[in-house]
Amino acid sequence: MAGMNRRTVLRGGAGLGFLGVSAAVLPLFGTPDQKQDPSRLKVPDRSESDPRLIISNWPEYIDEDDDGYVSTLTQFEKDTGITVRYTADVNDNDEFFSKVRNQLGSGTSTKRDLFALTDWMAARMIQVGWIQKLDASKVPNLHANIIDSLAKPAWDPGRDYSAPWQSGLTGIAYNKAKVDEVRSFSDLVTRPDLKGRVSLLTEMRDTMGFMLLIDGADPEKFTDDEWKQAVERLTKAKKAGQFRSFTGNDYVQDLASGNVLACEAWSGDIANAGDENLVWVPPEEGIMIWADNMMVPNLATHQANAEQWINYYYEPEVAAKLADYNSYICPVKGAQEAMEKVNPDNVENELIFPTEKTLSLTHRFMALDEAKARTYEKDYTDVQRA
Amino acid sequence: MATVDDVATGGPPEHRPRRNLTGYWLILPGALWLLLFFVIPFYSLLAASLFDPDGSVLTGYDVTFHVQNFGNAFWDYKEQIGRSLLYAALATATCLVLGYVLAYAIAFKAGRWKNLMLVLVIAPFFTSFLLRTLSWKLILADDGWVVDVAQAIHLTDALQLVNLADGDRLLATPFAVIAGLTYNFLPFMVLPLYASLEKVDVRLIEAAGDLYASPARGFLKVTLPLSMPGVVAGTLLTFIPATGDYVNDQLLGNTNTRMVGASIQSLFTKENDYATAGALSVILMVIIVAAVMVYVRKAGTEELV
Amino acid sequence: MSNAPESTVSAPPRAEAAHDLRLQGLTKEYATFTAVKALDLVVPQGQFFALLGPSGCGKTTTLRMVAGLETPTSGSIHLGDSDITYEKPYKRPVNTVFQNYALFPHLDIAKNVAFGLERRGVKNTKQQVAEMLELVELTSQAHKKPAQMSGGQQQRVALARALINQPEVLLLDEPLGALDLKLRRGMQLELKRIQTEVGLTFVHVTHDQEEAMTMADTIAVMNGGVIEQMGAPTELYENPRTTFVANFLGQSNLIAGDIEGRDGDQVKVRVQGAVASVPADRAHAESGQGWLGIRPEKVLIAETGHPIDAPGDVITGGFVTDVSFVGVSTQYQVRMPWGQELMVFEQNTGARGMLPVGTKVDVSWRPEFAFLLDASQDAMAGIEGD
């Protein structure tokens, strides 16, 4: 029947047309290389004429005005006449990355002057050229006061692009009401009495850092063989059923409720949990240290103000006030002495001012390029679903 | 499509009335919406699945029609895909049984409590999905009484036998994930089931009884077939989102319960492997569409569509 | 065979009537409403029994109790010797043709018809279904769904679906209501034929008095939840016991009178000065006020002065106020001297032309056709319409 034929032809034509259009249209959805040259993405600084500063940071990461108490931020504004627009819109490194990726990748402005991201994400952004170099002459406090363990990360050895806001340690936590002391990461992955009641962090750099340390490798400088060995060791423990879960930020509840007996943990979380049964310990193999780093993105219009801010927070007194509020490791030398005046109780607080001995045990993870990072992330997710 | 065909095969064109364009104008907002929120994202996803797998933020992502992405993604994640389908199927089946009983009770037995019960069914929607799922962690906690009871009645043992749990616990097991999925998607099952059961004429059930059908047979031969539109809608509304769900397994499961949704999320955000993530999404979509088509055909709903 | 209520209720079970349907004191009360009040009746096996009554009088409710779809508030239902008052509907050898058809919308016609047989485990239903569809003239529609059929066709399917089961009692709730007159007559004959052939007991509910009279062996006229009168069609028509039956079944002229008393096998009634006599077995009142009833076709009419061929009294002084010609007969309205209008139906025998409006006329009837009712009843009871 002619109508039938015609209909079939129409259908076939539509199908072919769809394929053709798709083939033509699909390449348009590719994204070009997003590497930028920061030196070409500088704009005339308007810090003088427009005394403002726009900052993105993690939530609950800065002290606030309270009756009688003048916060560090308010003091900064008073001292400098700069108006700070401080937004706590960094909840997650990856999430923030996707938020600014389109602008930074295409060389347009993020409308921010400063934001703070964790080491590996900071490394990634610096690597793709999305971050402006700081003017060393404008941040003398940074270079003078940054604590040694944070001074030379592999991804920014001279702290030319970044300045730690706060820092923290990754180690082990256990519930002392339920289980004997856990001293080493090796215990965590092998001890039979913990079997099935251990959680690890999904942060590849934290967990794998420890796994490398167990084998005596240096997380900051390791070979592919060492990596493979560490992955294998973890896979073996995983397959043996040692781990209950791999977690993000939400592991403390399981530890407190006894679902998990021991876990890989961030020091601040355990301190803030306020449960005296939960003990954070530095593993015998070593401690992973991390920091959230302030950086100035390309096309920031108030870089000078941002630098002023960084310099300000590297004054020991200011740093002490901030550390007193949020109990993370203070990256500023001299802050411990300054703490005497701020809050004498906290002078000996190991979580804010780790001893030299503790700090000497800290390790950072090697800086990774995109391809390596992806391979390692994939290896690590493969372990998790082994 | 239909309109094109109608025009093409339509009757003699002599006195065709002036084209009424109102219909097209009415479609326009919907079509725009579809273009913006379905067609474009769909193409974007399809493009991602055909990216050069070595692409990165540094090098950019080119559409190189690297179709091996599909093979690789499928091969690497076949377990997660299978698991997602299995968990979703089990959760859907559980939802169907629980939901049917509930919907049946509301439609036929609730009397003046009907509205209240319906409100209760949707009440969980008043709090966030995440919070609700998190509260399951408390309920199923290892030291909680639910686990004690489950152990006492040997539920945990039974679950271990069928590989839905490992160890004497409920949390961080496949069982917990399936239970979470069941709980979260139950309203999507109950509401369409209720809507179709509500429409079933009780006089037909009486007629079945009059024609020698016992209540059980009457249910199987009359009530159930008449509620099939609800069964089909409910199972689809449950199964499809449950397959792609990535919250329940992350909060209630362990690393051996990883479903494909969580894998895709991790590929996109952590590993930055857009090619595999895209390919995996497309594969999942194809599997679901195929499964739905087979299912709808099997369920024989031609007269209901 | 007399089917007067008093005789049937007390009649001892006859040997051949082992499967009579007996309702005793059957009552159904809803929260605020008594739908059926202490109903007593016996439907002998193999009878065609018609339940006639106005809308809302409790016909459907009665059938539903027999079918087991409604639980009686009190009273009992027996089928032969077995008490089925509380028997489950699916265990009763009773089928219903529902007022609303209640066809299964998801099954085609053939499957609808086969439903009952299949539920009873009958294996090969094809042949029987085909025969049944043949019977209701729906063979060509076997594979349609109910929604694709006209109301009349659906009704015939409902009939076939119930009939195929050959139940001991078939309940028909206005099964022919949706059919056009021709089809209806056809189906009436068909139903009657089937009933006689297979000897099933039919309980047939209808609004249509003509249908009831042509088909039924026994008619029960129901009103307000009670049976007003029950008997053979002719008996009910010729000798109604209540004004309701007199008016509901056909039409009646009811003339007020004073009962003078019994005289032999006659009862004398003084009506507007004249004395009329009624046979004692047709007199349902003995003294005081009464309604003298006479069917319009029993009334003879003639122009004043012309002789009337009747042995009874002649009442003069009427005049014609309305004439309508309906083909087989002519219907007159005659205003009597006391102001009442009487209906007179005269066969168009051709013996005389029509009497025009205004004609002075005499009327008369044979005394044996008259009946006498208690005057405490409403003369208008049972008049349909308006």
Ligand SMILES: Nc1ncnc2c1ncn2[C@@H]1O[C@H](COP(=O)(O)OP(=O)(O)OP(=O)(O)O)[C@@H](O)[C@H]1O
């Ligand atoms: N569930 C119920 N609750 C209260 N009253 C009811 C209920 N079902 C029926 N009735 C009442 O009982 C009376 C008898 O109803 P039934 O259906 O038996 O009437 P019917 O004689 O079949 O009338 P029709 O000829 O209109 O079908 C009606 O007045 C109806 O309103």
Ligand SMILES: [Mg+2]
């Ligand atoms: Mg009725």
